[in-house]
Amino acid sequence: MKVSYLYIILFSVVFWSCDNTPKRSTIKSNLPAEAKGNRSYGGVFRLSEAEYIKSLYPPNITDAFSYRVAAQTYEGLFKFNKENLEVINCLAENHQVDASGTIYTIKLKKGIFFQDDACFENGIGREMVASDVKFCFTQLCTQSPTNQNFPIFKDILKGATQYFEASAGGKKPSFEVEGIKVIDDYTLQLTLEKPSSVLLYNLAGPATFIYPKEAFDKYGIDMRIKPVGTGPFRLSDVDENISMVFKRHDKYHGVDEFGNKLPFLEAISIQFIKDKKTELFEFKKGNLDMLYRLPTEFIIEILEETGSNAAGTEYAQYDLQRAPEMLTQFLAFNTQDKIFADVNVRKAFSFAIDRDKILEQVLNGEGFAAGTHGITPPSFKNYDINQIKGYTLDVDSAKYYLAKAGYANGKGFPVVTLQLNSEGDRNTNVAVEIQKQLKDNLNVTVNLNLVPMAQLVDNSISGNYNFNRMAWQADYPSAENFLWIFNGKDVPNSPKSGSFPNIMRYRNNTFDKFYTQALNAKSIEEANRLFLQAEQIIMNDAPIIVLWYDEGYRLIQSYIKNFPNNPMQYRDFSEVYLERAKDSKQEI
Known part of the structure:
Protein backbone atom coordinates (compact mmCIF):
# COMPACT_ATOMS: atom_id res chain seq x y z
CA MET A 1 0.00 0.00 0.00
CA LYS A 2 1.33 3.44 -0.90
CA VAL A 3 1.80 5.75 2.07
CA SER A 4 3.13 9.25 2.48
CA TYR A 5 4.50 11.38 5.29
CA LEU A 6 2.16 13.95 6.82
CA TYR A 7 4.59 15.39 9.33
CA ILE A 8 8.17 16.57 9.51
CA ILE A 9 10.10 13.56 10.82
CA LEU A 10 13.28 13.45 12.85
CA PHE A 11 15.86 10.89 11.88
CA SER A 12 18.76 9.82 14.08
CA VAL A 13 22.09 9.02 12.49
CA VAL A 14 24.66 6.91 14.28
CA PHE A 15 28.30 7.90 13.92
CA TRP A 16 30.71 5.20 15.03
CA SER A 17 33.90 6.34 16.71
CA CYS A 18 37.12 4.40 16.56
CA ASP A 19 36.18 2.57 19.77
CA ASN A 20 32.81 1.64 18.22
CA THR A 21 30.92 3.73 20.78
CA PRO A 22 27.72 4.98 19.13
CA LYS A 23 27.18 8.72 19.02
CA ARG A 24 23.85 10.15 17.96
CA SER A 25 22.95 13.31 16.13
CA THR A 26 19.68 14.28 14.56
CA ILE A 27 18.97 15.19 10.95
CA LYS A 28 15.95 17.45 10.79
CA SER A 29 13.97 17.43 7.59
CA ASN A 30 12.63 20.75 6.27
CA LEU A 31 11.15 19.02 3.24
CA PRO A 32 7.46 18.49 2.59
CA ALA A 33 6.48 14.92 3.36
CA GLU A 34 4.34 14.36 0.30
CA ALA A 35 5.49 14.33 -3.32
CA LYS A 36 3.66 13.86 -6.60
CA GLY A 37 3.28 10.36 -7.97
CA ASN A 38 2.79 8.74 -4.53
CA ARG A 39 6.41 9.37 -3.65
CA SER A 40 7.72 10.60 -0.30
CA TYR A 41 10.37 13.02 0.86
CA GLY A 42 12.66 12.47 3.82
CA GLY A 43 14.58 9.65 5.38
CA VAL A 44 18.11 8.31 5.45
CA PHE A 45 19.29 5.47 3.25
CA ARG A 46 21.69 3.34 5.28
CA LEU A 47 24.15 1.00 3.59
CA SER A 48 27.57 -0.48 4.12
CA GLU A 49 30.68 -1.17 2.08
CA ALA A 50 33.20 -3.92 2.79
CA GLU A 51 36.20 -1.68 2.07
CA TYR A 52 36.97 1.94 2.85
CA ILE A 53 37.37 4.34 -0.06
CA LYS A 54 40.83 4.90 -1.52
CA SER A 55 40.14 8.33 -3.02
CA LEU A 56 37.18 10.51 -3.98
CA TYR A 57 39.32 12.74 -6.22
CA PRO A 58 38.03 11.94 -9.75
CA PRO A 59 41.41 11.56 -11.56
CA ASN A 60 42.45 9.10 -8.85
CA ILE A 61 39.31 6.97 -8.59
CA THR A 62 40.50 3.48 -9.48
CA ASP A 63 38.33 1.11 -7.43
CA ALA A 64 34.64 0.25 -7.34
CA PHE A 65 34.20 1.17 -3.67
CA SER A 66 35.40 4.74 -4.23
CA TYR A 67 33.36 5.02 -7.44
CA ARG A 68 30.13 3.99 -5.73
CA VAL A 69 30.66 6.55 -2.98
CA ALA A 70 31.87 9.38 -5.24
CA ALA A 71 28.89 8.98 -7.58
CA GLN A 72 26.60 10.35 -4.87
CA THR A 73 28.32 13.73 -4.64
CA TYR A 74 29.80 14.20 -8.12
CA GLU A 75 28.30 14.25 -11.60
CA GLY A 76 29.67 14.23 -15.13
CA LEU A 77 28.46 15.72 -18.38
CA PHE A 78 26.61 12.45 -18.90
CA LYS A 79 25.51 9.59 -16.67
CA PHE A 80 24.00 6.13 -17.00
CA ASN A 81 20.34 5.25 -16.96
CA LYS A 82 20.00 3.28 -13.73
CA GLU A 83 17.86 0.60 -15.36
CA ASN A 84 19.32 -0.07 -18.82
CA LEU A 85 22.73 1.67 -18.45
CA GLU A 86 22.29 3.75 -21.59
CA VAL A 87 24.25 7.02 -21.60
CA ILE A 88 21.94 9.96 -20.88
CA ASN A 89 22.43 13.70 -20.31
CA CYS A 90 23.39 14.92 -16.86
CA LEU A 91 25.25 18.25 -16.64
CA ALA A 92 24.97 18.39 -20.42
CA GLU A 93 21.69 19.54 -21.93
CA ASN A 94 22.57 18.14 -25.36
CA HIS A 95 25.49 17.48 -27.66
CA GLN A 96 26.26 17.36 -31.37
CA VAL A 97 28.97 15.51 -33.28
CA ASP A 98 30.27 16.76 -36.64
CA ALA A 99 30.41 14.63 -39.79
CA SER A 100 34.02 13.59 -39.13
CA GLY A 101 33.07 12.16 -35.75
CA THR A 102 35.84 14.16 -34.06
CA ILE A 103 34.24 17.43 -32.91
CA TYR A 104 31.77 17.28 -30.02
CA THR A 105 29.87 20.46 -29.19
CA ILE A 106 28.29 20.13 -25.76
CA LYS A 107 25.65 22.49 -24.36
CA LEU A 108 25.53 22.67 -20.56
CA LYS A 109 22.41 23.04 -18.46
CA LYS A 110 21.99 26.42 -16.84
CA GLY A 111 21.37 26.86 -13.14
CA ILE A 112 23.53 23.99 -11.89
CA PHE A 113 25.25 24.83 -8.60
CA PHE A 114 28.15 23.31 -6.74
CA GLN A 115 27.41 22.24 -3.20
CA ASP A 116 28.01 24.78 -0.45
CA ASP A 117 31.55 24.45 0.86
CA ALA A 118 34.23 26.45 2.67
CA CYS A 119 36.25 26.65 -0.55
CA PHE A 120 33.77 29.24 -1.89
CA GLU A 121 33.30 32.84 -0.83
CA ASN A 122 31.01 32.91 2.22
CA GLY A 123 30.77 29.13 1.89
CA ILE A 124 28.08 29.39 -0.80
CA GLY A 125 28.37 27.16 -3.86
CA ARG A 126 28.41 29.00 -7.19
CA GLU A 127 27.03 28.07 -10.60
CA MET A 128 28.94 25.52 -12.66
CA VAL A 129 30.06 26.74 -16.11
CA ALA A 130 32.07 25.45 -19.06
CA SER A 131 35.39 26.68 -17.68
CA ASP A 132 34.94 24.23 -14.78
CA VAL A 133 34.76 21.35 -17.24
CA LYS A 134 37.86 22.64 -19.00
CA PHE A 135 39.74 22.83 -15.70
CA CYS A 136 38.82 19.27 -14.70
CA PHE A 137 39.67 17.81 -18.09
CA THR A 138 42.99 19.68 -18.10
CA GLN A 139 43.79 18.20 -14.69
CA LEU A 140 43.08 14.80 -16.19
CA CYS A 141 45.74 15.56 -18.82
CA THR A 142 48.31 16.65 -16.22
CA GLN A 143 50.99 14.33 -14.85
CA SER A 144 50.55 13.85 -11.13
CA PRO A 145 50.85 11.03 -8.58
CA THR A 146 47.12 11.51 -7.95
CA ASN A 147 46.13 11.20 -11.61
CA GLN A 148 45.75 7.57 -12.64
CA ASN A 149 43.02 8.09 -15.25
CA PHE A 150 44.82 9.94 -18.04
CA PRO A 151 44.58 6.86 -20.34
CA ILE A 152 40.95 7.71 -21.13
CA PHE A 153 42.14 10.83 -23.00
CA LYS A 154 45.55 9.61 -24.19
CA ASP A 155 45.79 9.68 -28.00
CA ILE A 156 42.03 10.41 -28.12
CA LEU A 157 41.56 14.04 -27.05
CA LYS A 158 43.51 16.30 -29.36
CA GLY A 159 46.69 17.64 -27.72
CA ALA A 160 46.17 15.66 -24.51
CA THR A 161 49.29 13.52 -24.89
CA GLN A 162 51.50 16.51 -25.68
CA TYR A 163 50.17 18.36 -22.65
CA PHE A 164 50.68 15.34 -20.41
CA GLU A 165 54.29 14.95 -21.53
CA ALA A 166 54.98 18.67 -21.06
CA SER A 167 53.62 18.57 -17.49
CA ALA A 168 56.16 16.01 -16.29
CA GLY A 169 57.87 16.79 -13.01
CA GLY A 170 55.23 19.27 -11.94
CA LYS A 171 55.89 21.67 -14.80
CA LYS A 172 53.07 23.91 -16.06
CA PRO A 173 52.93 23.75 -19.86
CA SER A 174 53.06 27.04 -21.75
CA PHE A 175 50.12 25.93 -23.88
CA GLU A 176 46.62 24.57 -23.31
CA VAL A 177 45.10 21.25 -24.31
CA GLU A 178 44.22 21.86 -27.94
CA GLY A 179 41.11 19.69 -27.90
CA ILE A 180 39.34 21.55 -25.07
CA LYS A 181 37.70 24.82 -26.05
CA VAL A 182 35.23 26.98 -24.12
CA ILE A 183 32.81 28.66 -26.54
CA ASP A 184 30.82 30.45 -23.83
CA ASP A 185 29.75 29.80 -20.24
CA TYR A 186 27.38 27.06 -21.33
CA THR A 187 29.07 25.65 -24.42
CA LEU A 188 32.14 23.41 -24.59
CA GLN A 189 33.82 21.92 -27.63
CA LEU A 190 35.96 18.76 -27.53
CA THR A 191 38.09 17.86 -30.54
CA LEU A 192 39.44 14.32 -30.90
CA GLU A 193 42.48 12.99 -32.70
CA LYS A 194 40.23 10.37 -34.31
CA PRO A 195 36.69 9.06 -33.83
CA SER A 196 36.11 7.22 -30.58
CA SER A 197 33.37 4.71 -29.91
CA VAL A 198 33.83 5.04 -26.13
CA LEU A 199 34.10 8.80 -25.53
CA LEU A 200 30.55 9.26 -24.20
CA TYR A 201 31.00 6.26 -21.90
CA ASN A 202 34.11 7.88 -20.46
CA LEU A 203 32.35 11.21 -20.08
CA ALA A 204 29.79 9.40 -17.91
CA GLY A 205 32.43 7.68 -15.78
CA PRO A 206 34.13 8.70 -12.53
CA ALA A 207 37.33 10.08 -14.07
CA THR A 208 35.42 12.94 -15.69
CA PHE A 209 33.30 13.99 -12.71
CA ILE A 210 33.25 17.77 -12.44
CA TYR A 211 34.55 19.73 -9.43
CA PRO A 212 35.44 23.43 -8.92
CA LYS A 213 38.96 24.86 -9.10
CA GLU A 214 38.35 26.47 -5.71
CA ALA A 215 38.16 23.02 -4.08
CA PHE A 216 41.34 21.87 -5.81
CA ASP A 217 43.19 25.03 -4.74
CA LYS A 218 42.01 24.81 -1.13
CA TYR A 219 42.25 21.08 -0.47
CA GLY A 220 44.82 19.72 -2.92
CA ILE A 221 45.51 16.07 -2.16
CA ASP A 222 42.95 16.25 0.62
CA MET A 223 40.25 16.10 -2.07
CA ARG A 224 40.66 12.39 -1.41
CA ILE A 225 38.13 12.88 1.39
CA LYS A 226 36.90 16.43 0.67
CA PRO A 227 34.78 16.16 -2.47
CA VAL A 228 32.85 19.12 -3.83
CA GLY A 229 30.54 18.45 -6.74
CA THR A 230 27.13 19.14 -8.23
CA GLY A 231 25.56 15.84 -7.22
CA PRO A 232 22.41 15.23 -5.17
CA PHE A 233 24.29 14.73 -1.89
CA ARG A 234 27.19 16.55 -0.23
CA LEU A 235 29.67 14.98 2.14
CA SER A 236 28.77 16.04 5.68
CA ASP A 237 30.65 13.83 8.14
CA VAL A 238 33.65 11.53 7.88
CA ASP A 239 35.00 9.09 10.43
CA GLU A 240 37.88 7.56 8.46
CA ASN A 241 37.57 3.80 7.95
CA ILE A 242 34.32 3.83 9.94
CA SER A 243 31.57 5.87 8.30
CA MET A 244 30.61 8.67 5.92
CA VAL A 245 27.38 10.68 5.83
CA PHE A 246 26.12 12.56 2.79
CA LYS A 247 23.34 15.11 3.28
CA ARG A 248 20.91 16.45 0.73
CA HIS A 249 22.16 19.11 -1.71
CA ASP A 250 19.30 21.58 -1.42
CA LYS A 251 20.16 23.39 -4.67
CA TYR A 252 20.38 20.21 -6.72
CA HIS A 253 19.17 20.72 -10.27
CA GLY A 254 17.39 17.40 -10.83
CA VAL A 255 13.64 16.81 -11.04
CA ASP A 256 11.78 13.55 -11.63
CA GLU A 257 9.13 12.67 -14.22
CA PHE A 258 6.41 14.12 -11.97
CA GLY A 259 8.21 17.43 -11.51
CA ASN A 260 9.36 16.65 -7.96
CA LYS A 261 12.55 18.40 -6.93
CA LEU A 262 15.28 15.84 -6.21
CA PRO A 263 16.59 14.15 -4.20
CA PHE A 264 13.86 12.67 -2.00
CA LEU A 265 16.22 11.39 0.67
CA GLU A 266 17.51 13.62 3.43
CA ALA A 267 20.82 11.77 3.65
CA ILE A 268 22.85 8.68 2.82
CA SER A 269 24.79 7.01 5.63
CA ILE A 270 27.60 4.61 4.71
CA GLN A 271 29.25 2.37 7.25
CA PHE A 272 32.33 0.32 6.43
CA ILE A 273 31.75 -3.18 7.76
CA LYS A 274 34.26 -5.81 6.69
CA ASP A 275 32.52 -8.86 8.17
CA LYS A 276 29.53 -10.01 6.11
CA LYS A 277 27.86 -11.82 9.02
CA THR A 278 28.00 -8.63 11.07
CA GLU A 279 26.54 -6.75 8.13
CA LEU A 280 23.70 -9.27 7.80
CA PHE A 281 23.00 -8.97 11.54
CA GLU A 282 22.77 -5.17 11.26
CA PHE A 283 20.47 -5.51 8.25
CA LYS A 284 18.12 -7.87 10.08
CA LYS A 285 18.03 -5.50 13.06
CA GLY A 286 16.84 -2.78 10.69
CA ASN A 287 20.06 -0.76 10.95
CA LEU A 288 20.85 -1.12 7.23
CA ASP A 289 18.55 -0.73 4.23
CA MET A 290 20.57 -2.78 1.77
CA LEU A 291 22.88 -5.78 1.94
CA TYR A 292 25.09 -6.19 -1.13
CA ARG A 293 26.67 -9.63 -1.38
CA LEU A 294 25.44 -12.27 1.00
CA PRO A 295 27.42 -14.19 3.62
CA THR A 296 28.37 -17.44 1.91
CA GLU A 297 26.96 -19.73 4.58
CA PHE A 298 23.52 -18.02 4.43
CA ILE A 299 23.08 -17.88 0.65
CA ILE A 300 21.03 -21.04 0.20
CA GLU A 301 18.69 -20.20 3.08
CA ILE A 302 18.15 -16.64 1.83
CA LEU A 303 17.49 -17.76 -1.74
CA GLU A 304 14.95 -20.32 -0.60
CA GLU A 305 13.04 -17.99 1.73
CA THR A 306 12.91 -14.62 -0.05
CA GLY A 307 9.69 -14.18 -1.92
CA SER A 308 8.25 -17.43 -0.55
CA ASN A 309 5.54 -15.80 1.62
CA ALA A 310 5.85 -18.84 3.85
CA ALA A 311 4.85 -18.25 7.46
CA GLY A 312 7.72 -18.12 9.90
CA THR A 313 10.48 -17.70 7.31
CA GLU A 314 13.08 -15.16 8.37
CA TYR A 315 13.93 -13.60 5.02
CA ALA A 316 10.53 -13.56 3.27
CA GLN A 317 9.95 -9.96 4.39
CA TYR A 318 12.84 -8.64 2.31
CA ASP A 319 13.22 -8.03 -1.42
CA LEU A 320 15.99 -10.00 -3.11
CA GLN A 321 17.47 -8.47 -6.24
CA ARG A 322 19.83 -10.58 -8.34
CA ALA A 323 21.31 -10.15 -11.79
CA PRO A 324 24.46 -11.13 -13.70
CA GLU A 325 27.04 -8.39 -13.21
CA MET A 326 29.50 -6.70 -15.49
CA LEU A 327 32.17 -7.92 -13.09
CA THR A 328 34.83 -10.59 -13.35
CA GLN A 329 36.86 -12.05 -10.49
CA ASP A 337 58.06 -10.68 -11.89
CA LYS A 338 60.98 -13.12 -12.22
CA ILE A 339 58.74 -16.17 -11.84
CA PHE A 340 55.58 -15.11 -13.63
CA ALA A 341 57.36 -13.57 -16.59
CA ASP A 342 57.37 -17.18 -17.90
CA VAL A 343 54.15 -17.89 -19.82
CA ASN A 344 54.55 -21.59 -19.06
CA VAL A 345 54.31 -20.92 -15.32
CA ARG A 346 51.20 -18.80 -15.88
CA LYS A 347 49.59 -21.54 -17.97
CA ALA A 348 50.46 -24.17 -15.38
CA PHE A 349 48.70 -22.17 -12.68
CA SER A 350 45.72 -21.54 -15.00
CA PHE A 351 45.20 -25.25 -15.69
CA ALA A 352 45.62 -26.16 -12.00
CA ILE A 353 42.54 -24.30 -10.75
CA ASP A 354 39.14 -25.97 -10.36
CA ARG A 355 36.83 -23.02 -10.95
CA ASP A 356 33.62 -25.06 -10.71
CA LYS A 357 34.56 -26.27 -7.22
CA ILE A 358 35.27 -22.70 -6.11
CA LEU A 359 31.92 -21.48 -7.42
CA GLU A 360 29.76 -24.30 -6.10
CA GLN A 361 31.46 -25.34 -2.87
CA VAL A 362 33.34 -22.27 -1.64
CA LEU A 363 30.89 -19.61 -2.82
CA ASN A 364 27.71 -21.70 -2.51
CA GLY A 365 26.81 -20.68 -6.04
CA GLU A 366 27.04 -16.91 -5.47
CA GLY A 367 28.25 -16.19 -8.95
CA PHE A 368 26.86 -16.35 -12.47
CA ALA A 369 29.30 -18.83 -14.04
CA ALA A 370 32.78 -20.28 -13.71
CA GLY A 371 35.41 -18.27 -15.56
CA THR A 372 36.23 -20.71 -18.34
CA HIS A 373 36.39 -18.17 -21.17
CA GLY A 374 37.95 -14.71 -21.22
CA ILE A 375 37.90 -11.77 -18.84
CA THR A 376 34.76 -10.26 -20.38
CA PRO A 377 31.63 -11.48 -18.56
CA PRO A 378 28.54 -12.72 -20.45
CA SER A 379 26.76 -9.40 -19.97
CA PHE A 380 27.09 -7.64 -23.32
CA LYS A 381 24.84 -7.84 -26.36
CA ASN A 382 26.41 -9.20 -29.55
CA TYR A 383 29.58 -10.29 -27.75
CA ASP A 384 29.69 -14.07 -27.55
CA ILE A 385 32.27 -15.07 -24.96
CA ASN A 386 31.75 -18.72 -25.91
CA GLN A 387 34.02 -18.01 -28.88
CA ILE A 388 36.90 -17.45 -26.45
CA LYS A 389 38.77 -20.52 -25.27
CA GLY A 390 39.95 -20.14 -21.71
CA TYR A 391 41.06 -22.65 -19.09
CA THR A 392 39.43 -25.45 -17.12
CA LEU A 393 40.97 -27.84 -14.60
CA ASP A 394 43.47 -30.10 -16.38
CA VAL A 395 46.10 -31.39 -13.97
CA ASP A 396 48.11 -33.16 -16.68
CA SER A 397 48.41 -29.94 -18.69
CA ALA A 398 49.25 -28.01 -15.54
CA LYS A 399 52.11 -30.37 -14.71
CA TYR A 400 53.29 -30.34 -18.35
CA TYR A 401 53.67 -26.56 -18.46
CA LEU A 402 55.32 -26.40 -15.02
CA ALA A 403 57.86 -28.99 -16.14
CA LYS A 404 58.36 -27.05 -19.38
CA ALA A 405 59.23 -24.03 -17.23
CA GLY A 406 61.88 -26.13 -15.46
CA TYR A 407 60.01 -27.09 -12.29
CA ALA A 408 58.97 -30.72 -12.80
CA ASN A 409 56.65 -31.83 -9.98
CA GLY A 410 57.19 -28.43 -8.38
CA LYS A 411 60.84 -29.15 -7.59
CA GLY A 412 62.81 -25.94 -7.11
CA PHE A 413 59.77 -23.70 -7.48
CA PRO A 414 60.08 -20.77 -5.06
CA VAL A 415 57.45 -19.80 -2.54
CA VAL A 416 55.20 -17.12 -4.05
CA THR A 417 52.70 -14.78 -2.40
CA LEU A 418 49.08 -14.24 -3.35
CA GLN A 419 48.00 -10.79 -2.19
CA LEU A 420 44.35 -10.08 -1.51
CA ASN A 421 41.85 -7.92 0.35
CA SER A 422 39.23 -9.54 2.52
CA GLU A 423 35.81 -8.13 1.42
CA GLY A 424 34.21 -10.02 4.28
CA ASP A 425 35.50 -13.58 4.29
CA ARG A 426 34.68 -14.44 0.69
CA ASN A 427 38.04 -13.54 -0.82
CA THR A 428 39.90 -15.26 1.99
CA ASN A 429 37.92 -18.48 1.59
CA VAL A 430 38.58 -18.49 -2.14
CA ALA A 431 42.29 -17.79 -1.63
CA VAL A 432 42.65 -20.64 0.85
CA GLU A 433 41.06 -23.02 -1.68
CA ILE A 434 43.38 -21.78 -4.44
CA GLN A 435 46.35 -22.21 -2.12
CA LYS A 436 45.29 -25.83 -1.50
CA GLN A 437 44.66 -26.63 -5.18
CA LEU A 438 48.04 -25.29 -6.28
CA LYS A 439 49.73 -27.36 -3.60
CA ASP A 440 47.78 -30.52 -4.45
CA ASN A 441 48.02 -30.19 -8.23
CA LEU A 442 51.44 -28.61 -8.74
CA ASN A 443 53.25 -29.11 -5.43
CA VAL A 444 53.93 -25.37 -5.16
CA THR A 445 53.69 -23.35 -1.96
CA VAL A 446 51.67 -20.14 -1.94
CA ASN A 447 51.63 -17.73 0.98
CA LEU A 448 48.62 -15.45 1.49
CA ASN A 449 49.03 -11.76 2.31
CA LEU A 450 45.82 -10.03 3.42
CA VAL A 451 45.92 -6.23 2.98
CA PRO A 452 43.38 -3.35 2.87
CA MET A 453 41.91 -2.59 -0.54
CA ALA A 454 43.74 0.74 -0.83
CA GLN A 455 47.09 -0.97 -0.20
CA LEU A 456 46.23 -3.73 -2.67
CA VAL A 457 45.57 -1.13 -5.37
CA ASP A 458 48.78 0.79 -4.57
CA ASN A 459 50.87 -2.40 -4.57
CA SER A 460 49.30 -3.50 -7.85
CA ILE A 461 50.09 -0.20 -9.57
CA SER A 462 53.65 -0.10 -8.21
CA GLY A 463 54.33 -3.73 -9.18
CA ASN A 464 54.93 -4.75 -5.59
CA TYR A 465 53.46 -8.25 -5.86
CA ASN A 466 53.83 -11.76 -7.35
CA PHE A 467 50.16 -12.31 -8.10
CA ASN A 468 47.02 -10.64 -6.76
CA ARG A 469 43.35 -11.32 -6.29
CA MET A 470 41.55 -8.72 -8.34
CA ALA A 471 38.15 -7.94 -9.77
CA TRP A 472 37.21 -5.63 -12.60
CA GLN A 473 33.81 -4.02 -12.72
CA ALA A 474 32.83 -2.17 -15.85
CA ASP A 475 32.72 1.62 -15.78
CA TYR A 476 30.43 1.39 -18.81
CA PRO A 477 28.60 -1.38 -20.69
CA SER A 478 31.16 -2.43 -23.30
CA ALA A 479 33.64 -5.29 -23.65
CA GLU A 480 36.25 -2.63 -24.38
CA ASN A 481 36.20 -1.63 -20.72
CA PHE A 482 37.65 -5.02 -19.80
CA LEU A 483 40.23 -5.15 -22.57
CA TRP A 484 41.72 -1.68 -22.13
CA ILE A 485 43.50 -2.83 -18.97
CA PHE A 486 45.73 -5.03 -21.16
CA ASN A 487 46.85 -2.28 -23.54
CA GLY A 488 50.64 -2.48 -23.44
CA LYS A 489 51.52 0.89 -25.00
CA ASP A 490 52.10 2.63 -21.67
CA VAL A 491 53.62 -0.19 -19.63
CA PRO A 492 56.92 1.10 -18.18
CA ASN A 493 60.13 -0.80 -18.75
CA SER A 494 61.19 -0.33 -15.16
CA PRO A 495 59.47 -2.76 -12.76
CA LYS A 496 59.57 0.01 -10.13
CA SER A 497 57.56 2.52 -12.16
CA GLY A 498 53.79 2.71 -11.73
CA SER A 499 51.52 1.03 -14.27
CA PHE A 500 47.76 1.61 -14.47
CA PRO A 501 45.37 0.27 -15.64
CA ASN A 502 47.65 -2.48 -16.97
CA ILE A 503 48.77 -3.69 -13.54
CA MET A 504 49.77 -7.03 -15.10
CA ARG A 505 52.37 -5.08 -17.14
CA TYR A 506 51.32 -7.29 -20.02
CA ARG A 507 52.62 -6.61 -23.51
CA ASN A 508 51.65 -8.13 -26.83
CA ASN A 509 51.91 -6.10 -30.02
CA THR A 510 49.32 -8.21 -31.84
CA PHE A 511 46.80 -7.65 -29.07
CA ASP A 512 47.49 -3.90 -29.16
CA LYS A 513 46.91 -3.89 -32.93
CA PHE A 514 43.51 -5.61 -32.76
CA TYR A 515 42.49 -3.51 -29.76
CA THR A 516 43.32 -0.23 -31.52
CA GLN A 517 41.55 -1.32 -34.70
CA ALA A 518 38.46 -2.13 -32.65
CA LEU A 519 38.48 1.31 -31.05
CA ASN A 520 38.43 2.91 -34.48
CA ALA A 521 35.85 0.53 -35.96
CA LYS A 522 32.89 2.01 -37.80
CA SER A 523 30.32 -0.30 -36.19
CA ILE A 524 29.79 -2.16 -32.94
CA GLU A 525 29.70 -5.45 -34.86
CA GLU A 526 33.12 -4.81 -36.41
CA ALA A 527 34.53 -3.65 -33.08
CA ASN A 528 33.28 -6.75 -31.26
CA ARG A 529 34.78 -9.04 -33.89
CA LEU A 530 38.17 -7.43 -33.35
CA PHE A 531 37.77 -7.39 -29.56
CA LEU A 532 37.10 -11.13 -29.58
CA GLN A 533 40.32 -11.75 -31.49
CA ALA A 534 42.22 -9.51 -29.08
CA GLU A 535 40.75 -11.27 -26.06
CA GLN A 536 41.78 -14.70 -27.33
CA ILE A 537 45.36 -13.48 -27.54
CA ILE A 538 45.16 -12.46 -23.88
CA MET A 539 43.96 -15.90 -22.84
CA ASN A 540 46.67 -17.61 -24.87
CA ASP A 541 49.27 -15.58 -22.96
CA ALA A 542 47.54 -16.11 -19.58
CA PRO A 543 48.50 -12.90 -17.75
CA ILE A 544 45.45 -13.55 -15.53
CA ILE A 545 43.47 -16.50 -14.17
CA VAL A 546 39.77 -15.89 -14.68
CA LEU A 547 37.96 -17.37 -11.65
CA TRP A 548 34.27 -16.58 -12.11
CA TYR A 549 31.78 -14.13 -13.58
CA ASP A 550 29.85 -12.49 -10.80
CA GLU A 551 26.17 -12.23 -10.05
CA GLY A 552 24.89 -9.41 -7.92
CA TYR A 553 22.79 -10.32 -4.88
CA ARG A 554 21.14 -7.47 -2.98
CA LEU A 555 18.76 -7.76 -0.06
CA ILE A 556 16.61 -4.65 0.23
CA GLN A 557 14.26 -3.55 2.98
CA SER A 558 10.74 -3.67 1.55
CA TYR A 559 10.13 0.08 2.06
CA ILE A 560 12.98 1.06 -0.32
CA LYS A 561 11.48 2.18 -3.61
CA ASN A 562 12.75 3.15 -7.07
CA PHE A 563 16.15 1.54 -6.57
CA PRO A 564 16.60 -0.96 -9.44
CA ASN A 565 19.52 -3.34 -9.61
CA ASN A 566 21.72 -3.33 -12.70
CA PRO A 567 24.70 -5.37 -13.96
CA MET A 568 27.19 -2.55 -13.25
CA GLN A 569 26.12 -1.87 -9.65
CA TYR A 570 25.69 1.72 -10.78
CA ARG A 571 23.83 3.39 -7.93
CA ASP A 572 21.84 6.55 -8.49
CA PHE A 573 20.13 7.55 -5.23
CA SER A 574 18.68 10.79 -6.58
CA GLU A 575 15.20 9.29 -7.12
CA VAL A 576 15.19 6.68 -4.35
CA TYR A 577 12.51 7.19 -1.73
CA LEU A 578 11.30 5.45 1.41
CA GLU A 579 7.76 4.16 1.77
CA ARG A 580 6.96 4.37 5.48
CA ALA A 581 3.91 4.71 7.70
CA LYS A 582 3.24 8.25 8.92
CA ASP A 583 4.78 9.33 12.24
CA SER A 584 7.45 6.61 11.91
CA LYS A 585 10.96 7.21 13.12
CA GLN A 586 14.05 5.87 11.47
CA GLU A 587 17.19 5.35 13.51
CA ILE A 588 20.50 4.26 12.07
Missing part, protein backbone atom coordinates in the same frame (compact mmCIF):
# COMPACT_ATOMS: atom_id res chain seq x y z
CA PHE A 330 40.40 -13.05 -11.39
CA LEU A 331 44.00 -13.45 -10.30
CA ALA A 332 46.51 -11.06 -11.89
CA PHE A 333 50.12 -12.08 -12.53
CA ASN A 334 52.90 -9.52 -12.45
CA THR A 335 54.43 -10.42 -15.81
CA GLN A 336 57.59 -8.47 -14.94
